[in-house]
Amino acid sequence: MRLYLALIHFPVVNRRGEIIASAITNLDLHDMARSARTFNVAACYVVTPLRDQRELAGDLIRHWCEGEGFKLHPERGSALKHLRIVESLDAAREDIRRESGVPPVMWATSARERTGGLSHSLARLALKETDGPFLVLFGTAWGLAESVLDEADAILEPVRGVDGYNHLSVRCAAAIILDRLLGVDQAE
Amino acid sequence: MRLYLALIHFPVVNRRGEIIASAITNLDLHDMARSARTFNVAACYVVTPLRDQRELAGDLIRHWCEGEGFKLHPERGSALKHLRIVESLDAAREDIRRESGVPPVMWATSARERTGGLSHSLARLALKETDGPFLVLFGTAWGLAESVLDEADAILEPVRGVDGYNHLSVRCAAAIILDRLLGVDQAE
Numbered sequence: 001m002r003l004y005l006a007l008i009h010f011p012v013v014n015r016r017g018e019i020i021a022s023a024i025t026n027l028d029l030h031d032m033a034r035s036a037r038t039f040n041v042a043a044c045y046v047v048t049p050l051r052d053q054r055e056l057a058g059d060l061i062r063h064w065c066e067g068e069g070f071k072l073h074p075e076r077g078s079a080l081k082h083l084r085i086v087e088s089l090d091a092a093r094e095d096i097r098r099e100s101g102v103p104p105v106m107w108a109t110s111a112r113e114r115t116g117g118l119s120h121s122l123a124r125l126a127l128k129e130t131d132g133p134f135l136v137l138f139g140t141a142w143g144l145a146e147s148v149l150d151e152a153d154a155i156l157e158p159v160r161g162v163d164g165y166n167h168l169s170v171r172c173a174a175a176i177i178l179d180r181l182l183g184v185d186q187a188e
Numbered sequence: 189m190r191l192y193l194a195l196i197h198f199p200v201v202n203r204r205g206e207i208i209a210s211a212i213t214n215l216d217l218h219d220m221a222r223s224a225r226t227f228n229v230a231a232c233y234v235v236t237p238l239r240d241q242r243e244l245a246g247d248l249i250r251h252w253c254e255g256e257g258f259k260l261h262p263e264r265g266s267a268l269k270h271l272r273i274v275e276s277l278d279a280a281r282e283d284i285r286r287e288s289g290v291p292p293v294m295w296a297t298s299a300r301e302r303t304g305g306l307s308h309s310l311a312r313l314a315l316k317e318t319d320g321p322f323l324v325l326f327g328t329a330w331g332l333a334e335s336v337l338d339e340a341d342a343i344l345e346p347v348r349g350v351d352g353y354n355h356l357s358v359r360c361a362a363a364i365i366l367d368r369l370l371g372v373d374q375a376e
Contacts, residue, residue: 073203159226169359172359174360183368
């Protein structure tokens with residue numbers, strides 16, 4: 001099993017449902033990288049079409065993987081080296097195809113209830129039984145645009161809170177989903 | 189079952205193992221509140237002896253629960269109202285004792301492997317079978333001071349990554365642990 005993540009900054013929606021490109025958040029990159037490293041994910045793509053945002057993210061990664069940050073906290077570099085900055089989801093898929101020989105099975109995530117979602121336990125089984133590669137998409141802002149959800153091979157069921165509340169941060173939702181898909185302490 | 193959390197800023201250790209008071213991080217408060225709201229936690233105490241930090245956190249909570257923030261994103265208020273700012277762990281325990289009639293069973297968390305840790309599945313069972321109250325402690329910076337670990341009734345097992353990596357953010361570790369203790373999609 002080979003699993004990749006993508007943290008999508010475009011196309012995502014704002015709270016009015018409009019398509020936007022969201023800004024990269026420093027802590028998102030750190031948290032996604034640390035979670036990816038924890039659960040042995042092959043890489044986490046950081047997707048944004050905005051060139052200055054990609055440069056900013058690149059500077060951040062170099063600081064922690066090669067620069068002063070690496071000297072101070074080498075364990076941060078071991079996490080942040082899992083990040084790959086790309087301009088589009090297509091670029092991420094092409095990179096995986098190049099690396100794995102075949103394009104990835106793509107699973108989107110969404111906080112919204114909908115019919116036909118892929119349960120986390122079934123997804124866990126699929127990861128265990130097949131080689132992949134798999135690519136799990138996480139949307140920033142108010143979530144992935146419908147066009148991305150339509151493109152995905154499946155949409156994972158949401159992490160359900162009590163009484164319909166579904167406003168986890170993308171950092172925490174991704175951590176929980178990774179744990180459900182790959183965590184080692186859970187009952188099989 | 190009645191479960192409380194505490195995000196501890198003192199006493200915690202820095203990367204050299206020295207006791208420090210860490211600074212409150214805006215995103216920690218948002219993420220802990222959103223996770224607490226998701227999993228129906230009674231409250232999350234934010235513990236710091238630094239008066240100006242408590243005032244800052246109080247301003248933040250009022251912004252989202254009563255002020256402009258509440259008008260813009262009411263769902264943030266519904267999360268952040270779960271936060272209670274206190275000056276010490278003793279104050280949190282006393283507050284729970286006042287509210288519940290009895291002091292809480294206290295579980296500490298730690299990223300470090302040690303013998304005798306309480307497994308997440310046993311902890312989940314305890315929460316299901318007993319009334320509590322329970323208080324789960326999360327340390328900021330490099331984790332809870334030994335004195336806090338010594339005071340706890342049990343130390344929860346760490347969230348284990350591959351090959352010994354154990355550097356999840358406290359936000360993500362707390363989300364995963366809450367999901368393991370209380371999440372509704374897991375096999376029982």
